[in-house]
């Protein structure tokens with residue numbers, strides 16, 4: 337049973353996926369506010385979210401700043417829910433939501449001022465590929481922020497299956513960020529995890 341739920345966090349689908357989506361919206365609301373704050377988004381900027389899930393983060397950004405947000409998620413259900421939530425902004429041409437795997441996505445070089453994600457890193461078996469893509473997609477001096485739970489917090493919440501969840505240490509993540517060309521890396525730890533902010 338636990339494995340079925342863990343799979344839902346990785347790629348939500350069906351009725352259980354809708355339940356998991358509600359849990360994520362409530363559980364990650366504060367973390368979204370914090371990440372969006374650290375992105376320092378300005379008018380007309382281009383922003384990209386990886387694994388937008390329910391689309392709450394995108395809605396929050398557009399509620400405060402007149403910018404362009406696009407993103408990618410490989411769950412059909414999440415693409416549907418996020419599109420519904422952001423339908424007005426999609427209609428106005430402010431939001432574009434792609435359905436697909438970020439690891440296969442051909443990101444446009446130097447297009448984005450800001451790139452972010454929350455709770456997606458665990459599903460990447462290797463970090464070099466996604467971090468390199470992010471680096472390529474960012475403009476010079478662009479900002480990349482993300483949130484990840486502490487490995488102990490993931491275990492405490494019952495996410496035990498190493499084949500479904502990679503539990504990265506912050507040191508490992510920072511090493512891979514440096515390797516992918518990020519030089520300025522800051523992070524803050526709270527009781528559950530890490531808020532990481534990098535500049536190209």
Ligand SMILES: C[S@@+](CC[C@H](N)C(=O)[O-])C[C@H]1O[C@@H](n2cnc3c(N)ncnc32)[C@H](O)[C@@H]1O
Pocket residue numbers: 345346347348360361364386387388389390408409410411414436437438439453454455456459
């Ligand atoms: C645990 S959920 C997090 C959702 C939201 N970011 C949050 O924190 O509430 C992970 C999301 O990332 C998506 N995802 C995971 N790996 C992905 C990949 N390689 N490409 C695109 N989407 C991915 C999943 O479909 C899911 O919607």
